[in-house]
Amino acid sequence: MRWGLEDVRVRRGRTLALDGLTMPADPSLVTVVVGGDGAGKSTCLDVLVGLVEPDAGTVRRPAKERIGYVPATAGLYTDLTVQENLDFTAEAYGLSGSEYHRKAAQIAERVGLAGARHRLGSQLSGGMQRKLAVGLALLHSPDLLVLDEPTTGVDPVSRAELWRLISAAAAEGTAVAVATTYVNEAARAAYVVLLEAGKALASGSPDDILDAVPGAVGAIQGAERPTPRSWRRGAGWRVWAPTGMLPDGVRPVDPDFDDAVVIAALARQRER
Amino acid sequence: MRAMVAKEFRELRRDRRTVAMMVVLPVVLLIVFGYAASFNVHNIPTAVVGPGAPQAAALLRAPFHVTEVDTTAGKSAAEARLRDGQAVVAVVTGGSSPLVLMDGTQLFSVQTAENALAKMMPAGAAGSSVPPVQVQILYNPSLNTAWVMVPGLAGLILVFIGTLITSLGVVRERQAGTLEQLAVMPFRAWDVIAGKIVPYLMVAAVDLVLVVAVGMGLFSVPFAGNVAVFAVGAVLFLLVTLGMGVLISTVSQNQGQAIQLAFMILLPQVLLSGLIFPVSSMAAGVRWISYVLPLTYFIEIARGVMLKATPISALWGPIGLLALLAVVVLGLAVARFRRDLAPSAGKAPAQARTREPAAT
Numbered sequence: 001m002r003w004g005l006e007d008v009r010v011r012r013g014r015t016l017a018l019d020g021l022t023m024p025a026d027p028s029l030v031t032v033v034v035g036g037d038g039a040g041k042s043t044c045l046d047v048l049v050g051l052v053e054p055d056a057g058t059v060r061r062p063a064k065e066r067i068g069y070v071p072a073t074a075g076l077y078t079d080l081t082v083q084e085n086l087d088f089t090a091e092a093y094g095l096s097g098s099e100y101h102r103k104a105a106q107i108a109e110r111v112g113l114a115g116a117r118h119r120l121g122s123q124l125s126g127g128m129q130r131k132l133a134v135g136l137a138l139l140h141s142p143d144l145l146v147l148d149e150p151t152t153g154v155d156p157v158s159r160a161e162l163w164r165l166i167s168a169a170a171a172e173g174t175a176v177a178v179a180t181t182y183v184n185e186a187a188r189a190a191y192v193v194l195l196e197a198g199k200a201l202a203s204g205s206p207d208d209i210l211d212a213v214p215g216a217v218g219a220i221q222g223a224e225r226p227t228p229r230s231w232r233r234g235a236g237w238r239v240w241a242p243t244g245m246l247p248d249g250v251r252p253v254d255p256d257f258d259d260a261v262v263i264a265a266l267a268r269q270r271e272r
Numbered sequence: 273m274r275a276m277v278a279k280e281f282r283e284l285r286r287d288r289r290t291v292a293m294m295v296v297l298p299v300v301l302l303i304v305f306g307y308a309a310s311f312n313v314h315n316i317p318t319a320v321v322g323p324g325a326p327q328a329a330a331l332l333r334a335p336f337h338v339t340e341v342d343t344t345a346g347k348s349a350a351e352a353r354l355r356d357g358q359a360v361v362a363v364v365t366g367g368s369s370p371l372v373l374m375d376g377t378q379l380f381s382v383q384t385a386e387n388a389l390a391k392m393m394p395a396g397a398a399g400s401s402v403p404p405v406q407v408q409i410l411y412n413p414s415l416n417t418a419w420v421m422v423p424g425l426a427g428l429i430l431v432f433i434g435t436l437i438t439s440l441g442v443v444r445e446r447q448a449g450t451l452e453q454l455a456v457m458p459f460r461a462w463d464v465i466a467g468k469i470v471p472y473l474m475v476a477a478v479d480l481v482l483v484v485a486v487g488m489g490l491f492s493v494p495f496a497g498n499v500a501v502f503a504v505g506a507v508l509f510l511l512v513t514l515g516m517g518v519l520i521s522t523v524s525q526n527q528g529q530a531i532q533l534a535f536m537i538l539l540p541q542v543l544l545s546g547l548i549f550p551v552s553s554m555a556a557g558v559r560w561i562s563y564v565l566p567l568t569y570f571i572e573i574a575r576g577v578m579l580k581a582t583p584i585s586a587l588w589g590p591i592g593l594l595a596l597l598a599v600v601v602l603g604l605a606v607a608r609f610r611r612d613l614a615p616s617a618g619k620a621p622a623q624a625r626t627r628e629p630a631a632t
Contacts, residue, residue: 049456050626059626064458073449092457 001060002026003048003144003175008057010043010198017043018054019198024191025144025177030170033179034186034261035195041179042072044195045148048177062144065093068137072148072179075133078121082113085121085136093140103139110165111135127158134165138174145169145176152181163188187257194264201264209260214267215242217259218250226250229266233259240266293532301539307555308544308562313384315552316360319353321345324365331392335384336361347371354410356586357576361385363405370405376412377579379420380550411496411579419494422487423574424547427509427567429483431541433476434513435520436534442468442521442609443530451612461610469514476510484578497577501584505573508594512566515602522608541567569594 004024010017018040025031025048033041046052047059049069061067076085086104090096095103108114111131113124121129130150137145147166151159163185170176170190178189186192187206194201194209202209220226221236227247229240239250240263246252255263284291319340320329329338339359342349350362354375360382364371372389374382386407393404412419445451445468454464487493495502516537524530543549544558545567551559562568569590576582584591 046452051452051455053626057625061626064456067456069453069456071449071452073452075449075453077450078448092459094458 003060003062004031004177005044005047005054006058006060008044008047008054008059010040010047010052011055012043015198017198018047020057021193021195021198021200022203023048023177023193023200025146025175026191027143027175028170028173029190030166030176030178030188031191031193032186032189033177033193033195034181034183035179036181038197039195040198041181041195042148043198044193045069045146045177045179048144049146062142065140066143068140068142068145068174070130070133070137070147070150072152076121076129076136078129081118081120082108082124082132083117085132086117086139089136089139095140103141107135107139110168112161125158127154127161130154131158131162131165134162138165138169141172142174145174147176147178149179149181151185183258183261186261194261196265196268199268201268202260206257209264210255210257213255213260213263215240215263216244216246217241217253217255217263218246219253220250231262238262242267242270289529289532293536297536304540304558304561305543307558309549310553310555311380311549313381313550313553316381316385316388317358318361318363319350319359320363320365321347321350322363322365322367322370324370325363328363328365328370332363333388333392335388347373351410355576355580355582357572357582358586367406372405372407374407374409375580376409376415377420377575378550379412379415379417380553382409382415416491418487418491419579420575421547422484422491422493423578424545424567424571426480426483426487427545427570427574428542428547430476430480430506430510430570431513431538431567433472433479434510435517435537436531437475438469438472438514438517439520439524439530439534440527441472442518443524443527446521446612447526455613461613462606464613465518465606465609469518472514472517473510476514477506480506480510493578495578496581498581498584501582501587502574502577504584505570505577505587505591505594508591508598509566509570509573511598512594512601515598515605518605518609519601522605522612541565544568546571564597566594566597569597 001024003026006022008018008021021044023031023033023044033044035041043052047054048061049067050061077088080088086107090100090104105114108117111134113128113132121132124132134147134150137147151162154162166176166178180186190205191203192206192209193203202212204212218239218241219233219236220239226237226239230237238259239246314335315337316335317339318332318336320332320338321342322345323343325341325343329341332338340353347364350364350373353359353362354373360375360378362373364373374385376382389405389407409415484495488495520530520533520537524533540561544554544562545565546562547567551562551568554562572590573587576587
């Protein structure tokens with residue numbers, strides 16, 4: 001593990017916000033933390049960038065100068081223009097001269113704002129704002145890029161463009177850690193952490209997580225919920241049998257990543 | 273409509289600060305300002321000098337409060353007492369008739385003193401025990417209100433910019449979520465704090481020059497003293513107000529809360545700093561509040577330097593207290609702001625380890 005968290009615990013009052021969480025973030029790879037609201041995704045990233053110090057565990061992160069970070073709420077100044085945002089970020093990271101102009105032009109081009117450098121941040125669409133925020137975080141070519149829900153509330157086209165940016169950054173050698181609520185985005189990652197109530201339900205590559213799904217998964221049509229461990233999937237139901245014995249009439253299927261996430265949560269409930 | 277009223281009350285119940293502002297504040301303000309809002313001066317510090325000083329001092333009754341009797345001092349020493357704020361009235365004996373000097377920057381004290389003198393010497397009354405006196409009002413001979421108000425108002429404007437605008441500037445950053453991003457950027461906490469404060473300091477300084485210039489141009493307010501002394505007082509005062517602005521921002525989650533708090537701090541400064549009501553007229557129970565308000569000291573410095581050319585040697589008191597307030601308020605603000613920028617910095621327990629290799 002180059003960067004990341006190792007067995008990290010964070011206490012918030014009486015509750016454990018993170019409970020023994022391990023999350024690697026290695027160069028050239030995208031790590032995705034997926035979970036619902038309040039699962040601990042933001043805390044996990046806050047620990048990684050140094051906004052929150054853990055109560056226990058090890059955090060490996062590069063120096064501040066080598067981190068790019070976009071919080072869930074913002075990532076740019078909406079009362080500054082695109083160019084002014086680029087200028088501010090460049091100055092903060094000590095970029096200047098031809099290197100800055102080259103990088104700024106490259107980033108503006110990549111996020112599709114080359115022709116809108118004099119527009120105010122507030123005049124950009126939500127998707128454009130998020131793309132610019134990610135672009136700003138990449139301006140100084142960080143070793144570690146940390147993005148907190150960069151695609152939440154963003155239209156599908158902008159989401160795809162954002163992921164193109166993220167993948168390009170990883171391809172250039174950056175270690176990327178992304179938090180998201182969208183399960184389908186986790187399938188794009190090299191490493192996934194399924195987070196619930198501060199604990200990792202499952203972690204590993206998407207294939208590892210699929211391979212580790214316990215029991216059997218099946219599909220069945222019908223209006224009634226077939227078993228307590230069933231969930232809606234399209235017009236029918238998915239059924240999980242922890243013992244591997246599917247009920248009569250249920251057709252066995254290979255679980256996909258969406259199924260794996262639900263099964264991980266059900267398995268945790270079963271343990272309790 | 274009932275549903276709406278019930279919803280409003282439920283929301284209000286959870287917004288404790290607004291409830292406090294609506295219920296507690298008016299009562300507190302009424303009590304404080306009821307005791308503070310007084311134009312009646314009961315105590316006029318008076319210096320009596322010259323060969324006949326003891327006899328003259330013996331004739332003076334309330335509201336004159338004789339603070340000094342000096343048979344060896346003359347008119348210039350008496351003027352110095354007024355200029356340096358040690359006395360508001362000085363009686364100079366030794367001439368053909370006693371000369372009463374009054375500090376025209378203390379409007380209400382002078383008016384009270386003139387009335388008291390008139391009562392002591394009924395016009396044309398033969399056989400009066402008090403000899404006829406000559407009255408000379410210094411620094412503001414026509415008792416022009418604008419001359420006294422402009423230096424104070426300049427201070428009030430600085431409180432407004434320093435406290436309200438600064439707190440809004442910082443809270444806006446917090447609300448937008450950019451503050452946590454700044455915390456991750458390679459800035460030292462101090463860079464962020466100074467970077468946030470310096471622009472407001474500069475704008476406020478320009479504003480101060482503008483207000484004083486307009487006051488001088490439109491209302492013919494004099495600037496008799498040393499600009500450097502005024503500048504020292506103004507900078508210290510600005511640091512206190514900016515510190516209060518940052519402090520407000522650290523305890524406010526949104527701009528509405530910041531405005532509420534800023535007004536809670538602004539209002540007492542308007543009424544209790546001596547801007548309108550003389551501090552010496554306030555009831556002792558509320559007067560102490562005046563002495564912890566920075567505007568009280570700035571007004572003393574601004575009026576002294578602008579109208580009376582008070583030298584720095586006579587202003588060490590208010591300058592020192594402003595410096596002390598600046599250190600305390602700004603120190604507190606910076607400490608709290610630092611905590612916001614690096615919430616748990618330096619508090620990591622022994623079993624947690626953070627590895628940050630040096631930048632390459």
